[in-house]
Amino acid sequence: MIARLLAWLSDPARWAGADGIPTRLLEHLVYSVVVVLLAAAVAVPVGLLIGHTGRGKWVVTSANAARAIPSLGLLFAVALVLGPRLSSDLAFVLPSLxxxxxxxxxxxxxxxxxxxxxxxxxxxxxxxGIGMTGRQVLTGVELPCALPLVLSGVRSATLQVVATATIASFISLGGLGRYLVDGLASGDYAQMAGGALLVATLALLLDGILALVQRRVVSPGLRLDAHPARSRRSRRSADATDTTSTAADTAGVAPASAPAASTPSSSPAERSTP
Structure with a gap:
């Protein structure tokens, strides 16, 4: 099977034409980017507003519950409803998007x-307390602090879209999913394996790019892995200080960092005695 997969990938015919790997890869990438941008334009502001005001939490709960809907079943249902009402390629592209x-x-x-x-x-x-308005608090304080989780949601959504876009080929959408559908129809398992490998590679590349973007735009103070050596030195210094203080308290003496209390040379009674 591996030999057949390598032969399929190395075939020059697979890298040219309308059905070539570069064309299908570009189609899949365009679909994924457009979908993530459209979803982020709606979901991210709504999520920020709900978190800021504390109202409408049921929307988040309902959206998470919607993940249980079968993707393929939802795709066919929307295609059956919108397809007859649309013309040209929109009958296939719009329901999928x-x-x-x-x-x-x-x-x-x-x-x-x-x-x-x-x-x-x-x-x-x-x-x-310093007089910032609600909008200023949201954009100047809450959004920068929430950026790591916001970008994590973007990464998760991107991976889900790249993987789910393959099933949209069942209703004649382009992209890398065509290799899976056409290979299944013709019994060409090397083509199916090649399509699956290309989808997985694209997902890993996009996730790596987004991880680099997240590392660049998130403040170092909000990253747990920022300056790990400095963090380890700080923890060791704090542990050493705590150990020294504990040992000093146990022995009944003052820590080395504390100033020694001055002891009078003689008691007041002795000083008053002639």
Whole structure:
């Protein structure tokens, strides 16, 4: 099977034409980027607003419950409803994009909401204390603090869209999923394996790119892995200080860092005695 897979990937005919790997890869990438951008434009502001106001939490709960809906069944249902009402290629493209947007919204919504909800209340109170408005608190304090979880939601949604876009090929959408559908129809398992490998590779590359973006835009103070050597030195210094203080307290003497108490040379009674 591996030999057949390598032969399929190394075939020059697979790298040219409308059905070539570069064309299918570009189609899959365009679909995924468009879907994530559309879903983020709706879900991220809604999640931030819910986390900021504390109202409408049922929306997040309902969105998470919607993850249990079968993707393929939802795709066929939307295609059957919208397909006859549309003409040209929109009858295939629009239902697929709509379903993918719906499936990408729950992780984006949850990430934005959880990020704002996890903000330290002391930071929020301090912002209000210096006279910042609600919008300024959201954009200047809560959003930067919530950015790690927001970007984690984007990464999760991207992986889900890249993987789920393959099933959209069942209703004649392009992309890498065509290799899976066409290979299944013709019994060409090397083509199916090649398509699956390309989808997995694309998902890993996009996740790696988003991980680099997250590392660049998130403040170092919000990253747990920022300056690990410095963190280890700080922990060792703190542990050594605690150990020294504990040992000093146990022995009944003052720690070395504390100033020694001055002891009078003689008691007041002795000084008053002639």
């Amino acid at each position: 709509l379903v993918l947007v719906v499936l990408a919204m729950p992780p984006l919504l949850s990430g934005a909401y959880s990020g704002v909800e996890a903000v330290d209340p002391a930071a929020r109170d301090a912002a209000y």
